[in-house]
Amino acid sequence: MKLFKAGAAAAVSVVLALTATACGGSSDKASDSGASGGAKKDKIVIGIKFDQPGVGLKTPDGKFTGFDVDVATYVAKELGYTPEQIEFKQAVSAERENLIANGDVKFIAASYSINDKRKERVDFAGPYLLAHQDLLVRADDSSITKAEDLNSKKLCSVTGSTSAQNIxxxxxxxxxxxxxxxxxxxLTSLExxxxxxxxxxxxxxAGYAAQENNKGKFKLVGLNLSNENYGIGLKKGDKELQTKINAALKKMVADGAWEAAVKKNFGPADYKNEPAPQITEGS
Incomplete structure (x- = not known):
């Protein structure tokens, strides 16, 4: 009898342990892009910028706005997630590859230019926007009209960005x-x-210059110093997710949602966008 009771107790303990594991399993890491059998996961974690007006911004009241946010939300919808199931995680430039490799995010849409060095560690879907490197200066500064004028001047960019190295x-x-x-x-240093x-x-x-509290303070020089194809970064080798995201991006362009997002986020700054680029990654 004692042996039976001990065995029963052990069995109960195993069942409870397994139940606890199942309940707490995958909440720390990014969710899969959908679940088997048609069921939806609890959430999807997406990396964006938190400090780029017009592109990816977390507002003081905790909301998220910007073109990348709209793109990420559209893609997530096509993967089977509602806006309420999205958890946005800050993806600073220098940490984007680490966030993907560690599984902290499912994908990243954060003004993430596609280049060969980054493709050694991550894969991309897209591109979904063609931008050009430019310079922002104070509105009253007429001494900088071309990149060469920066020689012996002080230039600011962010750690991990390709723009500063290009200069x-x-x-x-x-x-x-x-x-x-x-x-x-x-921007604070520039002001x-x-x-x-x-x-x-x-x-x-353009997003920074268009902010209400920055109007009249800064201007774009108007240079095309490089072509920056924004892509969606994802774990290397995840061809299934890459294919799904590419399909979502094509649909976003086809149904007009892409153009609407461009006008909503960049229109106030009189930003002259390029047409939606052709999908090249994964093809």
Missing amino acids: KTKLAPKADLLQQGGYSEC SKAVDALTTDNSIL
């Missing part, structure tokens, strides 16, 4: 480069005259 290695090697954790910090220019994609710069 330093190809266009203005004598520029004094300051790298910050976010573009908002660079206080601690730096002379901020460089990144024109879509991002």
Whole structure:
């Protein structure tokens, strides 16, 4: 009898342990893109920028706005998730590959330019936007009209961005480069005259310049220093997810949602966008 009771107790313990594991299993990591049998997962974790007006911004009241947010929300819908099932996670430039590789996000839509170095660690879907590298300067500064004018001037960009390296290695090697954790910090430095220019994609710069509290303070120089094809970053080798995201992006363009998102997020800054690019990743 004692042996029977002990065995029964052990069996109950195993059942409880398994039940607890099942309940708490996958909440820490990014969800799969849909579940077998048609059932939906609890949530999907998506990496975006939190400090890029017009692109990816977390507002003081906790809402998320911007073109990348609209793209990510559309893609998530096509993967079977409602907006309420999306958890947005901050993806600073220097940490994007790590977030994907560690499984902290399912995918990243964060002004993430496709290049060969990044493709060594992650795969991309898309591209879904073609931007161009430009310069943002103070509105009263007429001394910078081309990239070469940055020689011996102070330039700001963010750690992990390809824009600053493009300037330093190809266009203005004598520029004094300051790298910050976010573009908002660079903007503060530009306003206080601690730096002379901020460089990144024109879509991002236009978003900052269009903010209500920045109107009249800054201007875009209007240069096309590089072509930046924004892609959606995902775990290397996940061809199934890549195919699904590419299909969602094509549908977003076809049904007009892509154009509507461009106008909503960039229109107020008089941003001249390129047409939706052709999908090339995974093809």
